Amino acid sequence: MSKIELINASCADQTVDAVVNAANSGLWAGGGICGVIFQKAGLKELTQACSAYKAPLNDGDAVITPAFNMTNAKNIIHAVGPDFSYTPTAFK
Numbered sequence: 001m002s003k004i005e006l007i008n009a010s011c012a013d014q015t016v017d018a019v020v021n022a023a024n025s026g027l028w029a030g031g032g033i034c035g036v037i038f039q040k041a042g043l044k045e046l047t048q049a050c051s052a053y054k055a056p057l058n059d060g061d062a063v064i065t066p067a068f069n070m071t072n073a074k075n076i077i078h079a080v081g082p083d084f085s086y087t088p089t090a091f092k
Contacts (some may be wrong), residue, residue, distance in 0.1 A: 012036045018064070022059045023078035025056035027063070037076060050052040050078065059083065 008032035012019055012033060021037045024030050029038035038046050049065040057063070057080045067073040 004039070010036065012040055013072060014020075017073065018075040018077050019070065019073045021059075021076050021078045023062075023080050025058070025080050025083070027053060027055050027078055029036065037070075040070050041067055041076060045069070057067070059088065 007014070007028060010033070019037060021034055021087040022032065023034060029035060029043060029047060045068040050063075051070075054062050059080055059082045062077055065076050065078065067076050071075070
């Protein structure tokens with residue numbers, strides 16, 4: 001039997017092995033939960049760790065970094081979602 005638990009809180013505050021970041025393709029500090037994660041982990045440390053990866057990443061790509069100053073997580077998984085701000089051109 002499965003159990004589903006709804007939590008009304010930030011994912012950045014949960015005690016977990018890894019927090020999943022809604023990352024942008026350049027792995028830069030962004031807004032929303034991405035910005036919260038960068039601030040909690042340490043902007044300098046996380047920016048440096050992300051810069052070790054070759055960017056830009058493609059939609060659907062993911063990379064992992066340490067969580068640095070986040071005492072509630074060991075790692076951060078940066079997953080790049082689709083960018084809906086533009087319409088891609090069709091393949092020929």
